[in-house]
Amino acid sequence: MSDAATVAADHGHDGIEEHFDDASQQREAAAFGMWVFLATEILFFGVLFASYTICRVLYPQGFAVASRHTDLVLGTIETVVLLTSSTLVMLGLRALQLDRRRAATALLGSTAALGFAFLVLHGFEYYREYTERLIPGLNFHQEGPQARAVELFFCLYYAITGFHSLHVLIGATLILILTVRVARGAFGPRRHTTVELTALYWHLVDIVWLFVFPLIYLIGRAG
Amino acid sequence: MSAIDTAALPAPNFLARDDSLIAWLTTRDHKRIAILYTLGITFFFFLGGAAATLVRLNLIEPTGTLLSAATYNKSFTFHGVVMVWFFLLPSIPVTLGNFLLPLMIGARDLAFPRINLASWYLYMLGGLFTIAALLAGGVDTGWTFYTPFSTMFANSNVYLVVIGVFVAGFSTIFTGLNFIVTTHTMRMPGLTWFRLPLFVWAMYTVSLVMVLATPVLAMTLALIGLERGAGVGIFDPALGGDPLLFQHLFWFYSHPAVYIMILPAMGVISEIVACFARRRVFGYTFMTYSMLGIGAVGFLVWGHHMFVSGQSLYAGIIFSLLSFCVAVPSAIKVFNWTATLHKGDISFDAPMLYALGFIGLFMFGGMTGLILAAPALDVPLHDTYFVIAHFHYVMVGGSVMAYLGGIHYWWPKITGRLYSEGWARFAAILMFFGFNLTFFPQYMLGYLGMPRRYHSYLPEYQLLNILSSAGASILAVAYLLPIAYLLWSLRYGARAGDNPWNARGLEWQTSSPPPLENFTRRPTVREAYAYDETAP
Numbered sequence: 187m188s189d190a191a192t193v194a195a196d197h198g199h200d201g202i203e204e205h206f207d208d209a210s211q212q213r214e215a216a217a218f219g220m221w222v223f224l225a226t227e228i229l230f231f232g233v234l235f236a237s238y239t240i241c242r243v244l245y246p247q248g249f250a251v252a253s254r255h256t257d258l259v260l261g262t263i264e265t266v267v268l269l270t271s272s273t274l275v276m277l278g279l280r281a282l283q284l285d286r287r288r289a290a291t292a293l294l295g296s297t298a299a300l301g302f303a304f305l306v307l308h309g310f311e312y313y314r315e316y317t318e319r320l321i322p323g324l325n326f327h328q329e330g331p332q333a334r335a336v337e338l339f340f341c342l343y344y345a346i347t348g349f350h351s352l353h354v355l356i357g358a359t360l361i362l363i364l365t366v367r368v369a370r371g372a373f374g375p376r377r378h379t380t381v382e383l384t385a386l387y388w389h390l391v392d393i394v395w396l397f398v399f400p401l402i403y404l405i406g407r408a409g
Numbered sequence: 410m411s412a413i414d415t416a417a418l419p420a421p422n423f424l425a426r427d428d429s430l431i432a433w434l435t436t437r438d439h440k441r442i443a444i445l446y447t448l449g450i451t452f453f454f455f456l457g458g459a460a461a462t463l464v465r466l467n468l469i470e471p472t473g474t475l476l477s478a479a480t481y482n483k484s485f486t487f488h489g490v491v492m493v494w495f496f497l498l499p500s501i502p503v504t505l506g507n508f509l510l511p512l513m514i515g516a517r518d519l520a521f522p523r524i525n526l527a528s529w530y531l532y533m534l535g536g537l538f539t540i541a542a543l544l545a546g547g548v549d550t551g552w553t554f555y556t557p558f559s560t561m562f563a564n565s566n567v568y569l570v571v572i573g574v575f576v577a578g579f580s581t582i583f584t585g586l587n588f589i590v591t592t593h594t595m596r597m598p599g600l601t602w603f604r605l606p607l608f609v610w611a612m613y614t615v616s617l618v619m620v621l622a623t624p625v626l627a628m629t630l631a632l633i634g635l636e637r638g639a640g641v642g643i644f645d646p647a648l649g650g651d652p653l654l655f656q657h658l659f660w661f662y663s664h665p666a667v668y669i670m671i672l673p674a675m676g677v678i679s680e681i682v683a684c685f686a687r688r689r690v691f692g693y694t695f696m697t698y699s700m701l702g703i704g705a706v707g708f709l710v711w712g713h714h715m716f717v718s719g720q721s722l723y724a725g726i727i728f729s730l731l732s733f734c735v736a737v738p739s740a741i742k743v744f745n746w747t748a749t750l751h752k753g754d755i756s757f758d759a760p761m762l763y764a765l766g767f768i769g770l771f772m773f774g775g776m777t778g779l780i781l782a783a784p785a786l787d788v789p790l791h792d793t794y795f796v797i798a799h800f801h802y803v804m805v806g807g808s809v810m811a812y813l814g815g816i817h818y819w820w821p822k823i824t825g826r827l828y829s830e831g832w833a834r835f836a837a838i839l840m841f842f843g844f845n846l847t848f849f850p851q852y853m854l855g856y857l858g859m860p861r862r863y864h865s866y867l868p869e870y871q872l873l874n875i876l877s878s879a880g881a882s883i884l885a886v887a888y889l890l891p892i893a894y895l896l897w898s899l900r901y902g903a904r905a906g907d908n909p910w911n912a913r914g915l916e917w918q919t920s921s922p923p924p925l926e927n928f929t930r931r932p933t934v935r936e937a938y939a940y941d942e943t944a945p
Contacts, residue, residue, distance in 0.1 A: 205518035205595075215520040215594040222586045226624045233628035233658055237643050240654060248649075322648075323640020338648045341641045345632065 201377065213379050220383040224390045227353075231394050234346045238401060241338055248335020253406020255320055255336070256343070257311050261403040264307050265395065268354075271300035272392045275361065275385045278368075285375045287368065294365040294381070297388070301358025308351055315340075346398055353391045360384050420924035422825065437522035438925060443508035444823075445529050450496050450504065451892075453536060457491035458888065460484045465847075465878040473865040481864040482549035483565065489552030494574050495536050497808055498666060501673035502619075503532070503584055505815045506612045508823060510588060512916035513606050515597030515934075517926050520590040528583035535577030542569035551862060553663070556644040556655040560636040567637060571630045578627045581669075585619030588612050599934040603697070606914055607690060610697045611676020614704045618665045618672070621708070626662035629655065656718055660711035668707040670804055671771075672700060674811030675742055678764045681818050682746050684912040685761035686753030692745045699738035706735050716787045725784045732782035739775050743768060758910070759833035763814025766841045770806025774799055777852065792862075795855025798848045806844055813840075813891065820895065821905030825921040828898035832890065840887035846880025 206212040242249050278293030312321075319327040322341050330336075364381055367373065373381055423440045426432070433441060463484040467475040476484060507525065511518055519525050542548050548565040550558055559567055592613045596605075605613075633655070635641035642648040644655045683690045690696055712720060712728030746768055755761070777799040780786050790796065814837075821827055850873040855861075859870045866874070908917040919928050 203522075205516065205520075205522065211594055215590050218593055219521060219586055219590045222589055222620055226582055226586070226620055229621055230624035230628050233625050233632070236658075237632075237654060240651065241643070241649075244651070245649060322642065326640075334647075334649045338642065338650055341643055341648065341650070344639075345635060345641055345643065349628075349631075 216379050216383060217386075220386050224386065227390055227394075231346075231349070231397075234342070234349065235397065235401070238342050238346065241335075241342060245332075245335035245338065248332040249339050250406045251330070251332045252336040252339035252343075253403065255315070255318065255340075256403050257314060258403055258407070260307055260311050261399060264304050265399050267300050267304050267307065268392050268395050271297045271304075272389055274300065275388050279378065279381055279385050282368065282373055282378050282381055283375050287371065287374075290373075291365055291369045294361055294368055298358045298362040298365055301354055301361065301388075304354055305351060305358070308347065343402055346402065350391070350394055350398055353394070357384070357388045357391045361388065420926065420929060422920065422922040423925050424824075424922050426925060435526075437518070437526055439507050439511050439519050439522065439525060440823075440923065442522075442525050442529055443504050443506075446499065446503040446507060446532070449529070449533055449536065450500055453491050453495035454888075456540075457488050457496055458885065460488035460491065461881070462885065464488060465881040467864070468866070468874045469878050471866050471868045471871050471874075476864070478864040479549065480547075482551075482862070483547035485862060486548050486551050487543055490539060490548070490570055490574065492804075493552055493666070494577050495532075495539065497670045497804055498581060499532060499577075499584070500670075500808065500812050501677060501815060502588070502612060502615060502669075503528075505608075505677065505812075505819060506588065506673060507584075509819065509916055510591060510609060510612050511595070512919065512923060512927055513609050513914060514592065514595060514600055515915060515928065515931055516591065516595035517928075519587045520595055521587050524583050525587055528580040528587070531576055531580035531583065535573045535575070535580065538569050538573030538576060542566040542573065545569060553659060554630070554633060554655075555659075556633065556636075556652040557646065560633055560644055568634060571634050575627055575630045575634075578623045578630075581619050581623050582627075585616035585623070588616035589620065592616075597931055597934065603694065604934055605697075607679035607693070607696055607700075608676035608914075610700055611672050611679070614700045615669055615672040618669050618704050618707065622662045622665040622669070625658060626666075629658040629662065653715075653718055653720070656715055657711065660714045661708075664711040664714065665704075665707045667800070667803070668703055670808045672703065674767065674771075674808045675700060677811045677815035677818070678746060678767050680912075680914065681760045681764040681814055682749050682768075684818070684910050684914075685758060685764070686750050686755050688749050688753045690745065691748035691751075692741070695741055696745055699741040702738040703735060706731060706738075710735060710782075713782050713787070716784045717791045729782055729784050733779065736775065736779055743772050743775075757834070759828075759830060759837050760814045760818035760910075762834055762837035762841075763810050763817065766837065766844075767807055767810040767814065770802050770810060770841075770844065774802025774806055777802065789858075790855060792860055793855035794851040794859050794861055797861050798851035798855060801848045801851070806848070810840070810844075813837075816891075816895075818910070819916070820898070821909045822916055822921050822923070824899055824902075825905055826898045826902035827905045827909060828902055829894045832894040836887050836890040836894075839883060839890070843880050843883030843885075843887050847877050847884050848880070850874070850876045850880070 202209050202212055206215070274293050275297040278290050278297060281287075281290035281293055315321055316325065319325045320336075320340050322337050322344070326337050326340065328336050361384060364373075364384055368381070423438055433445065436442060436445075463476060464481070467473050467481055467484070469475075473481060507519070510516075545566045548563070548567055548570045550563050550565070550567060554567070554571070592605075592609060632641065632643055636644055643650045644652050646652055679690050679696060710728055710732045712724055713732045716725050716729075746764075757765075777795070781790060781796060781799055817828070817833055817837075854870055854873050854877075857870065857873075859866055905921050907919070907921050910917075915932060915934075916923075918932055
């Protein structure tokens with residue numbers, strides 16, 4: 187019973203849940219859980235990348251034509267925005283660990299802002315594609331021998347960037363909520379697991395984009 | 410229990426605490442969530458069973474007079490969807506696994522109790538979508554949703570079912586994630602990996618498969634929805650998309666899903682055989698590695714569902730070879746169970762009858778799997794009743810027998826009561842004969858060339874179909890019997906005591922039913938299956 191007593195005493199503070207022995211076990215479980223979740227996300231996007239690869243092998247010329255319809259400038263700016271946001275979220279976490287709450291709030295807030303900025307930029311892209319009649323199922327209309335493959339490319343483009351943007355939306359919203367909570371002092375040098383895990387998720391969203399960008403915007407333009 | 414006995418008596422068990430409906434629906438106790446899940450999957454089992462009853466009734470006559478062809482298609486689709494995603498896939502992990510995993514590793518709960526409860530709600534929500542699809546008129550694509558039929562031609566409620574399965578998939582992912590993290594981080598001191606009970610190994614392996622396979626299904630189903638609704642034609646041949654790509658993605662998930670259904674059953678059988686043969690499981694290390702081997706190779710054999718789909722001959726040969734490889738670890742398990750029985754002090758209690766039934770039926774189902782894994786034999790047998798019989802021997806003869814064996818084995822631990830042993834043995838034996846009468850004729854029908862999913866058939870197949878339907882009626886009685894005597898035992902059954910089978914697992918060291926915290930004093934572990942140093 188002494189075991190149970192120490193556990194109960196331990197649980198009085200620091201927000202350790204009843205079923206964990208101590209803080210390190212709880213943190214280890216939470217972090218490991220996030221890594222497993224990220225593994226599922228990779229397989230989730232893996233379906234799309236596999237589909238893209240197969241279709242690309244089937245229709246290389248069509249995909250080369252289609253890729254030139256994408257907006258390289260906006261795509262590059264979006265890449266920079268996401269990479270910067272990933273840096274800021276890590277700096278924000280570090281500031282939190284050093285107990286610099288105002289810096290942490292500003293850095294996390296900027297991360298969320300960049301996330302939403304990414305979505306706005308992507309919105310511009312979608313709008314331009316709408317005016318150029320490139321959206322399958324809505325107004326797709328292209329001429330030329332490669333029209334079918336171009337439509338297939340844009341199906342994949344919307345599936346991939348759509349699911350990715352959904353992840354950006356979720357991540358940016360979570361980070362915005364965390365920013366408010368950090369500002370209110372909910373986290374500190376000894377309590378930052380939630381921020382750390384959300385940052386991991388944000389990195390994954392970023393890494394997925396690092397595959398999307400070359401596949402959609404760059405490869406087709408080569409040669 | 411009243412509020413008075415606080416200090417003198419042991420902690421109240423998990424069932425005796427606050428038992429209002431709200432307390433149950435907001436519980437984070439893994440044991441209560443296991444019971445919520447048991448209610449859910451039992452409901453869906455009988456719902457799927459009702460659809461199977463319609464199918465078997467219709468097939469009594471060659472002309473299929475009972476159902477219209479359209480209704481028949483909806484019946485077997487509903488049977489497949491419900492049985493695969495709302496019964497077989499979750500069955501053992503979410504009920505027995507949820508209940509036992511923390512007990513077997515000496516933890517107070519799973520690592521993420523809230524996610525565990527959320528997974529139950531997702532499961533029920535997915536089920537509601539599926540039932541809504543049924544009420545809205547059903548779906549006729551078959552449980553496999555093959556494109557382009559499901560995306561372009563089917564006019565039934567594909568959306569609702571796809572959403573239902575999609576949602577239920579996240580419930581599976583949550584369960585797998587929870588089990589993996591729990592096994593890694595919550596084991597009690599001294600319980601090293603190779604001291605874990607084989608049931609825990611089974612839960613761990615199956616969780617890996619769940620976590621790695623289910624996201625693929627989720628995205629594939631999302632693409633079907635997008636193709637139907639938004640014109641995203643990745644599987645649409647009119648755009649140059651590839652309907653076969655759907656089959657690859659679907660079976661990349663659904664073949665590992667077969668192992669999601671059978672691996673937990675293997676874990677249950679290992680525990681039961683060891684207990685009722687009074688011997689340690691023969692070749693413990695081989696048993697763990699063979700499970701991991703099945704889980705790993707299971708990801709590389711999906712193409713054996715597609716031998717006649719037009720995939721390349723060389724792909725077919727490789728997939729065939731890898732499929733044969735799965736037989737090796739599976740055979741190791743069967744040999745080791747029988748080796749455990751050898752010179753054992755065997756008692757034929759109801760759980761053991763289920764376990765012995767499992768070993769026989771699984772072996773038969775597995776061997777016919779080898780026939781289907783050979784491309785030359787699969788070409789004539791593909792899409793015949795031979796395939797139906799094969800996977801029902803593994804899924805129903807294997808997984809369902811193991812699930813029921815496990816429910817009987819751990820029933821005294823879960824409820825604190827003993828059921829009627831006589832009735833339980835009778836039901837187990839009846840189930841074995843009913844099962845074989847139902848499905849053995851289907852092997853013969855398949856061999857004779859009767860195709861699956863047909864509403865009517867040639868008159869010369871009638872005798873075997875009547876035998877099969879007659880067996881199904883016996884099987885139905887055998888499935889209903891446990892409901893009756895298990896419910897009876899809740900009220901009138903004798904008190905079970907902590908360890909009625911004299912079993913050695915850690916879960917038997919605590920009281921029955923266990924207290925909320927699982928153990929009042931945490932035990933220690935020296936070696937596998939020898940938790941109590943004083944035990945023989």
